[in-house]
Amino acid sequence: MAKQSPKAVAEQPQKRRGSRASLYLAKAGHLHVMSEFLLRGYNVAMPEVDIGDDVYVVQDGAGTLWEIQVKTATCAPTKSGYRAQLRIRRTQLIEPDDPPLYYIFTLPDRGTWQPSIVLRRSTLLKLHETAHAGTRAGAYIHFTIWKNAQGLHCGKSDLTPFANSWSEWPVLEESGSL
Amino acid sequence: MHQITIHIGHKADGFVFRLDPRSEAWIKTLTGRLQSLPSVSIGFDERSSIENISNEIFEQVAEMLTGIDGEKLAAMGIHFVDARTERTVHTI
Numbered sequence: 001m002a003k004q005s006p007k008a009v010a011e012q013p014q015k016r017r018g019s020r021a022s023l024y025l026a027k028a029g030h031l032h033v034m035s036e037f038l039l040r041g042y043n044v045a046m047p048e049v050d051i052g053d054d055v056y057v058v059q060d061g062a063g064t065l066w067e068i069q070v071k072t073a074t075c076a077p078t079k080s081g082y083r084a085q086l087r088i089r090r091t092q093l094i095e096p097d098d099p100p101l102y103y104i105f106t107l108p109d110r111g112t113w114q115p116s117i118v119l120r121r122s123t124l125l126k127l128h129e130t131a132h133a134g135t136r137a138g139a140y141i142h143f144t145i146w147k148n149a150q151g152l153h154c155g156k157s158d159l160t161p162f163a164n165s166w167s168e169w170p171v172l173e174e175s176g177s178l
Numbered sequence: 179m180h181q182i183t184i185h186i187g188h189k190a191d192g193f194v195f196r197l198d199p200r201s202e203a204w205i206k207t208l209t210g211r212l213q214s215l216p217s218v219s220i221g222f223d224e225r226s227s228i229e230n231i232s233n234e235i236f237e238q239v240a241e242m243l244t245g246i247d248g249e250k251l252a253a254m255g256i257h258f259v260d261a262r263t264e265r266t267v268h269t270i
Contacts, residue, residue, distance in 0.1 A: 017209065061254050094259075094264075095261035095262065096217055098194045098219045122196065122212060126202075130200060
């Protein structure tokens with residue numbers, strides 16, 4: 001077996017912690033989103049095997065189904081707000097869908113949650129291709145979200161209208177007791 | 179001349195078509211109006227491949243998405259791109 005340098009050995013536990021931390025972070029984002037839908041009166045399900053569509057949301061009775069992909073990006077504090085980065089595979093972003101897929105960006109910020117960004121896949125693609133949101137890097141498109149006094153932005157796109165934009169899922173009356 | 183691109187998505191029983199946003203914006207500039215439909219879905223009784231979609235179906239889909247009739251579309255040139263591979267699978 002090849003001998004590892006003391007530095008390499010010392011870094012291993014930290015790498016494992018980092019990988020585990022990202023799994024915890026992703027799960028926290030999923031549960032945060034599922035909680036929001038449950039409070040609104042919608043049923044939720046998570047695939048046993050994650051193949052990209054992270055959460056299914058169902059309106060019981062009506063049988064309406066939505067596919068949700070949750071992306072969780074930790075906020076890095078800035079002078080007037082925060083910055084968060086995430087990436088999406090381009091082939092996933094350009095794929096037309098039926099039923100529509102929604103992206104929900106969850107943004108943990110020093111122990112609390114910033115408003116989630118909620119938008120349809122086709123809307124995000126339009127912002128990317130016509131309003132300079134995100135930059136292509138190989139097979140992925142990287143999005144950097146900035147929050148400052150002027151609002152919420154990604155490139156030249158204003159994301160402010162998409163902050164906590166849950167209008168597609170109005171609170172159902174039967175969930176009023178919640 | 180701007181190339182018009184239509185992306186193809188896959189469903190269990192068929193396919194979903196949608197104009198690439200840049201093409202959509204260009205058509206709006208050209209015609210001064212919105213396209214007829216944001217997306218078009220087609221379904222088959224049995225699972226099918228893109229190769230089984232006829233030229234007539236591709237033309238009808240392009241007309242529904244752009245609101246432009248077939249002869250004008252042929253002059254423009256339409257590229258249908260499989261979103262999963264980003265390869266052009268059909269042209270008009």
